[in-house]
Each structure stands twice: as C-alpha cells, then as structure tokens.
Amino acid sequence: MRRNLEDCTVGIAGLGLMGGAIARSLRNNCGVEQERLFACDKDSETLNAAKEAGLIAQGFEAEKAGEMLKSCDLVFLCLNPSTIIGFLEKWEGAFKTGCLITDIAGTKGSIAAAAEKFRKDVDFIPGHPMAGAEKGGFANSQLCNFNGKNYILTPLSRNKSENLQFLKDLIYKMGFGRITEVTPGEHDRKIAFTSQLCHVIASALIDCEEDTAITRFGGGSFEDLTRIAMLNAPMWTELFIENRGALLDRIEQFEKSLDALKSLISGAQAAELEKRLELVRDRRTVMSI
Amino acid sequence: MRRNLEDCTVGIAGLGLMGGAIARSLRNNCGVEQERLFACDKDSETLNAAKEAGLIAQGFEAEKAGEMLKSCDLVFLCLNPSTIIGFLEKWEGAFKTGCLITDIAGTKGSIAAAAEKFRKDVDFIPGHPMAGAEKGGFANSQLCNFNGKNYILTPLSRNKSENLQFLKDLIYKMGFGRITEVTPGEHDRKIAFTSQLCHVIASALIDCEEDTAITRFGGGSFEDLTRIAMLNAPMWTELFIENRGALLDRIEQFEKSLDALKSLISGAQAAELEKRLELVRDRRTVMSI
Numbered sequence: 001m002r003r004n005l006e007d008c009t010v011g012i013a014g015l016g017l018m019g020g021a022i023a024r025s026l027r028n029n030c031g032v033e034q035e036r037l038f039a040c041d042k043d044s045e046t047l048n049a050a051k052e053a054g055l056i057a058q059g060f061e062a063e064k065a066g067e068m069l070k071s072c073d074l075v076f077l078c079l080n081p082s083t084i085i086g087f088l089e090k091w092e093g094a095f096k097t098g099c100l101i102t103d104i105a106g107t108k109g110s111i112a113a114a115a116e117k118f119r120k121d122v123d124f125i126p127g128h129p130m131a132g133a134e135k136g137g138f139a140n141s142q143l144c145n146f147n148g149k150n151y152i153l154t155p156l157s158r159n160k161s162e163n164l165q166f167l168k169d170l171i172y173k174m175g176f177g178r179i180t181e182v183t184p185g186e187h188d189r190k191i192a193f194t195s196q197l198c199h200v201i202a203s204a205l206i207d208c209e210e211d212t213a214i215t216r217f218g219g220g221s222f223e224d225l226t227r228i229a230m231l232n233a234p235m236w237t238e239l240f241i242e243n244r245g246a247l248l249d250r251i252e253q254f255e256k257s258l259d260a261l262k263s264l265i266s267g268a269q270a271a272e273l274e275k276r277l278e279l280v281r282d283r284r285t286v287m288s289i
Numbered sequence: 290m291r292r293n294l295e296d297c298t299v300g301i302a303g304l305g306l307m308g309g310a311i312a313r314s315l316r317n318n319c320g321v322e323q324e325r326l327f328a329c330d331k332d333s334e335t336l337n338a339a340k341e342a343g344l345i346a347q348g349f350e351a352e353k354a355g356e357m358l359k360s361c362d363l364v365f366l367c368l369n370p371s372t373i374i375g376f377l378e379k380w381e382g383a384f385k386t387g388c389l390i391t392d393i394a395g396t397k398g399s400i401a402a403a404a405e406k407f408r409k410d411v412d413f414i415p416g417h418p419m420a421g422a423e424k425g426g427f428a429n430s431q432l433c434n435f436n437g438k439n440y441i442l443t444p445l446s447r448n449k450s451e452n453l454q455f456l457k458d459l460i461y462k463m464g465f466g467r468i469t470e471v472t473p474g475e476h477d478r479k480i481a482f483t484s485q486l487c488h489v490i491a492s493a494l495i496d497c498e499e500d501t502a503i504t505r506f507g508g509g510s511f512e513d514l515t516r517i518a519m520l521n522a523p524m525w526t527e528l529f530i531e532n533r534g535a536l537l538d539r540i541e542q543f544e545k546s547l548d549a550l551k552s553l554i555s556g557a558q559a560a561e562l563e564k565r566l567e568l569v570r571d572r573r574t575v576m577s578i
Contacts, residue, residue: 130506131508131509132508132509149508150504150505150508152506178505180505190503191506193503194503194508194510195510198494198510198511198514200554201514201547202510203546203550203566204543204547204549205486205487205543205546206573206576207546207549207550207565207568209482209542212575212576214483215439216467216479217439217441217479217483217484218483219421219483220419220517221488222483224516224517225487225513225517226573228510228514229569229572230570233563233566233567233569233570234563237559237566238559240554240562244555248554248555250497251551251554253498254497255547256497257492257496258489258490258540258544260496261489261492262537265489265529265530265536265540266537268533270530273529274522276496277492277520279496280495281519281522283518284518284519287501287503287504288504288519
C-alpha cells in the first residue's frame with residue numbers, strides 16, 4: 001500500500017533545534033497540515049510555543065508520548081542518541097502498526113542495531129540530517145536551514161523499499177539537496193571526520209586561548225573554525241563518547257598531518273612545505289566543486 | 290602640515306587580492322580619483338585590467354616602480370613579507386620626501402624593523418588588514434570584503450601622530466570596523482593564533498583525508514573549518530616560516546588541549562568532558578559578543 005503524506009498523522013519526539021526545524025519544514029515546505037502534526041517534549045513551554053506558532057495541533061508531555069504514538073503514521077525521533085534508545089525501549093508497544101519511523105541522531109551504529117531488532121510490524125529507517133545552527137533549542141529552530149544540505153540514510157535490509165522511497169521524497173521536499181545511503185558503520189567513520197573531529201578541533205582551539213579579546217585579531221579564519229565550539233555540550237559529549245573508536249582514529253590521523261606540517265615549519269623547509277600546501281589547496285578545491 | 294586625501298597621489302605596489310581590494314575601496318569608498326591612483330605589478334595584464342576597470346590612471350611594471358613612487362604621497366605595499374623587504378631595499382631612494390607608507394603583510398616583526406631604519410624623511414606605519422578571500426589574485430579582489438573587519442596597526446615611535454590619524458581615518462573610510470594598535474611582537478603572537486594556527490589546522494584536516502567525495506558527509510562544520518585550506522601556498526609558506534617561533538608555541542598549546550579532550554573521550558569520562566565543553570562553549574559565546 002502506497003503511503004500518502006496528506007493522509008499521514010506525523011509525530012515528532014523531541015522539539016529541540018532539529019525537531020523544531022523539521023516541524024517547520026513539514027508545515028512550510030511539505031504541506032503537512034497543523035491538525036495532522038503532533039509533538040512530545042519534556043518541556044511544556046516548548047509544546048505551547050509550537051502550538052501557538054501554528055506548527056502542531058497538540059503537544060504531549062514526555063510521559064504521555066504513547067498517546068501520541070498510537071495515532072502516528074510517521075514518527076521523527078529528534079532526541080540525543082541514548083535518549084532515542086531509551087525512548088524505543090519504553091514505548092515499543094505504543095507505535096501504530098505499519099508506521100514509518102526515522103531518527104536524526106549523529107551516530108548510527110547503536111540506533112541501527114536497535115532499529116534492526118525493533119517490532120516487525122513497523123518500519124524504522126535510521127537517518128542523519130546534516131544541518132544545524134550555533135544555538136540550540138526550539139527557540140532557535142528557524143536558524144536551522146535545510147536548503148541544499150546533505151542527508152545521510154543508513155537503511156536496514158528489513159526496510160520496505162516503498163517506505164525508503166517515501167522518506168527520500170519527503171527529505172527532498174524538506175529542502176535537502178543530496179541523500180547518501182551507507183551502512184551505519186560507514187556513516188560513523190565518515191561523520192567522525194566531517195563532524196566530530198571538527199567539533200573536537202574547534203573546542204581545542206578555544207580551550208587553548210583564555211583571552212576572549214583575541215577576536216580583535218580575527219580576520220574570519222578563527223571565527224569560522226570556532227563557531228561550532230558554541231556547542232550543545234551534553235549532546236556532543238554523548239556523540240564523541242558513543243563514536244569514540246572511529247573518532248580517536250580520526251584524531252590520530254589529524255595529529256599525524258599536523259605533526260608533519262609542524263616539522264616542516266620548524267625546520268624552515270620552505271620548498272617541501274609549499275609543495276604540501278599546494279596539494280592541500282588542490283584537494284580542497286576539488287572538494288568544493 | 291595636514292595631509293588631505295584629495296590632494297594625495299596614491300600608489301599601490303602589488304595588485305594581488307589585497308592590492309586590488311584596496312584600489313577598489315579607495316576609488317569606491319574614499320573618493321580617490323582615478324587620475325590620482327597608480328599601481329605597479331609584475332603582471333602587465335593585471336595592470337591593464339585595473340586601468341580598464343577604471344581603478345588606476347597608470348600601471349608601472351615592477352622594474353619601473355621608482356617612476357611611480359616619485360610622485361606618490363601615499364603608498365600601500367601589498368606584497369608578500371619578504372618581497373616587501375626586497376622592495377624597500379631596492380627602491381629606498383625613490384620614495385617622495387614626506388610620503389606616508391603602509392603595508393599589508395601578515396607578519397610584522399621584520400617589516401617593522403625595516404620601517405624603523407628606513408629613510409627619515411618619509412613615514413612608514415606598518416599595518417595588517419584582517420580580510421581576505423578563498424581565491425587569490427586581482428581577478429578575485431571584489432570577493433575581498435572590508436566591511437566591519439579588523440585592521441591591526443603596529444605604529445613606530447618615530448611615526449608622526451598626524452600621519453597615524455590620517456591613516457586611521459582612511460582605514461575606517463575603507464569600511465573596516467575596528468583598528469587595534471599593538472607592538473609588532475604582540476601582533477605576531479596574536480596572529481600566530483587567530484590566523485596562522487587556523488590555516489595550519491585547516492591544512493592538516495585536508496592533508497589527512499584523501500577522499501574528495503567526503504563532502505557528501507559534510508554538514509557545514511567541515512566546510513567552514515577547511516575553506517581557508519584553499520590558500521595561497523607560497524604566501525602562507527612564507528608567513529608560517531617567518532613567524533615560526535610564535536606559531537610553533539601556538540601549535541603546541543593547541544596540541545595540549547587536543548590531547549586533553551582526546552584523553553577524556555578515550556576514557557569515556559562523560560562528566561569531565563561535558564564540563565570542559567561547557568567552558569569552551571561559554572568562552573566562545575563571550576567572544577561573539
């Protein structure tokens with residue numbers, strides 16, 4: 001049976017930055033009507049704000065998520081990874097038969113494992129929208145722009161192809177520009193580099209400089225490299241530790257390259273250094289195309 | 290005698306990205322007329338392009354810089370640091386008595402030393418506009434935006450206060466938002482962090498990843514951290530090596546912070562890691578205000 005978005009009741013578990021941005025996008029870009037959009041969140045003020053903003057028909061307290069889930073044909077789990085695992089355990093019986101579930105967690109190994117063994121009468125396709133903003137929370141969800149951004153899916157062999165196609169169509173409608181399908185392991189190794197390593201580096205850069213007036217000497221590079229250091233500390237702590245195997249490998253690869261450059265600088269090896277920087281420039285230029 | 294910009298003949302030595310951007314800004318924001326703006330460059334096509342674009346009245350080949358300098362009341366040296374030193378040695382006799390000279394080099398120690406011992410009948414105020422673009426050269430100079438950016442000056446005790454004031458007024462007219470005056474040593478230590486360390490880190494990030502299709506997994510962080518890896522390799526080689534004392538100190542401070550984070554991640558020390566990331570977030574947030 002083909003799933004039609006206009007017939008779907010949609011539930012969002014967790015109205016933080018991403019949950020809020022998805023709610024806005026479903027309403028503004030995908031034609032989901034307010035009466036068919038629900039959300040649950042631990043914060044009742046957030047739920048009220050979302051209702052008043054014309055996004056959702058009804059908000060459910062975290063303890064009443066089951067009441068929401070029983071009517072939802074499509075569910076977005078917009079929580080931190082460990083909270084998603086706990087949510088699935090607690091509410092496994094509450095999901096509506098035949099519903100399509102997806103999530104937004106920045107690590108996919110443990111989520112995909114939980115999805116794999118989840119109830120057979122529902123379909124859970126793990127995903128990761130590659131979007132964000134410097135400030136977190138529902139109040140900042142308008143700052144989270146999906147246009148042209150990447151979206152990673154790590155489909156399971158048990159996922160139904162029509163559900164996967166439905167989700168991909170929806171993701172493009174939301175504004176994302178490119179969907180990549182990989183295994184959870186491949187996702188976690190790639191993201192360890194593009195996302196987690198970058199957040200560790202940005203954090204280390206701020207960690208090593210106490211002078212907050214240093215921005216008088218900023219020309220854009222420092223600002224660009226450290227903007228993401230304004231991070232959601234509990235979430236990133238969880239992501240770093242959850243994916244620490246892949247992340248530590250990436251940190252060590254980065255340290256080797258940093259050491260190589262440092263050694264060329266320290267030895268004033270101009271010709272070698274220039275050659276290496278040219279390779280870097282050319283590689284990064286290809287990445288921009 | 291008070292210097293008036295409308296009476297000044299202005300010369301730009303080096304019409305690269307920054308020389309070109311300064312020429313545009315002098316013409317568009319500061320009211321400098323085309324007939325009073327000259328440039329010299331090693332590339333005759335660039336000089337022709339600048340003339341055809343209505344920026345300069347006349348272009349001088351590098352070997353004929355002296356002909357330009359003899360009529361200039363204000364000179365911008367827009368060359369790499371070592372090229373500036375060479376230019377000053379070669380053309381010391383050619384500068385017009387009473388002229389005001391400034392430069393744009395990203396390291397200030399050696400330039401300030403050269404300025405200190407330069408001809409006593411001219412006034413050289415070393416400077417560093419904190420602006421740039423991913424692509425270099427005159428052809429990209431329109432991409433180099435000065436609006437609201439930082440400008441660092443490292444004035445010498447021998448500089449005349451009226452010349453310093455004149456230059457500061459001009460810098461603000463060009464669109465820069467904040468001028469900071471420090472010693473050359475302080476400049477080089479601060480810039481080693483905000484600029485050079487950031488370029489080394491961005492380069493190391495690209496150096497350690499061969500897969501140019503990695504951008505499918507990018508969500509903005511990786512792109513922001515590595516945009517500056519599309520660097521002018523000869524110029525940055527020179528800047529890194531010239532300022533290597535301060536830069537190596539900064540790399541080592543960064544490595545210590547990176548090691549500390551790595552150790553917390555590796556040990557899965559969630560509480561400690563979260564606390565450290567919160568300090569980072571708060572510090573970076575203060576830097577944004």
